[in-house]
Amino acid sequence: MELEQYISTGIIESFLLGLATPDEVAELQRMRLRFPALETEIAAVERRMENAAFEEAVMPPARVWEGIQQHLNWESSFRDEKLSDEERKHYTFISMQPKxxxxxxxxxxxxxxxxxxxxxxxxxxxxxxxxxFKSQSLQDKLNEARHPQTTAATR
Known part of the structure; x- marks a missing residue:
């Protein structure tokens, strides 16, 4: 019963996904030594995860493969050149042709x-x-003409 409870905790999935802590990994290794049936369970979980990944896989666009091929072709032409390691570190490729x-x-x-x-x-x-500004100056002149005493007092 102890093995079934241990399996149901999800430790195997965490271990296979790389999410297990070092303590959990050490515990899993000890349990593998104690229970050889755990190996078959780990293999079964791994197959289930692999099948699920393949069933839900999404194919990348074709341009991704073209980009990879272009990069690989550039890398192979780069290897053919006679450059020292120091020169290769500072080598940059700039495409001058617009796509x-x-x-x-x-x-x-x-x-x-x-x-x-x-x-x-x-x-x-x-x-x-x-x-x-012309309108403002005309407005000021009009106000001055209407009220000559108030504008003279403000000066």
């Missing part, structure tokens, strides 16, 4: 439209400020 669809291109007409929009916005800003 298809990795950059944005803008048509010339959009550049011209953007420049015109920018210039017009600045022109409108200057016009707005000019007319705003």
């Amino acid at each position: 298809e669809g990795t950059y944005i291109s803008v048509h010339r007409s959009w550049k011209i439209i953007l420049i015109l929009f920018f210039l017009l916005s600045k022109l409108f800003l200057v016009g707005f400020l000019y007319f705003y």
Whole structure:
């Protein structure tokens, strides 16, 4: 009964997943020596976990394999070069060829439209400020004309 209780604690799963503490691993090793049937249970749990992993496996996209192949081809060409170990440490690979669809291109007409929009916005800003300050000065003159005694007292 002690073995069944020990198995039901989930220690085998923790051990196989690498989540067991060093004390739990040591205890499991002692139990393996005491109970040889524990070996078959460990193998069965390992098979169940493996089957579950294969049943729920998701295949990676094809571009992942292409990237791995490209890396392997680069590594093999790198090994063929006659470089010292010190030179290899500082060797970097920079791809100068842009991949298809990795950059944005803008048509010339959009550049011209953007420049015109920018210039017009600045022109409108200057016009707005000019007319705003002109309106304020006219408002002040109008207030002074309506109430000449209050504006003279404030000076």
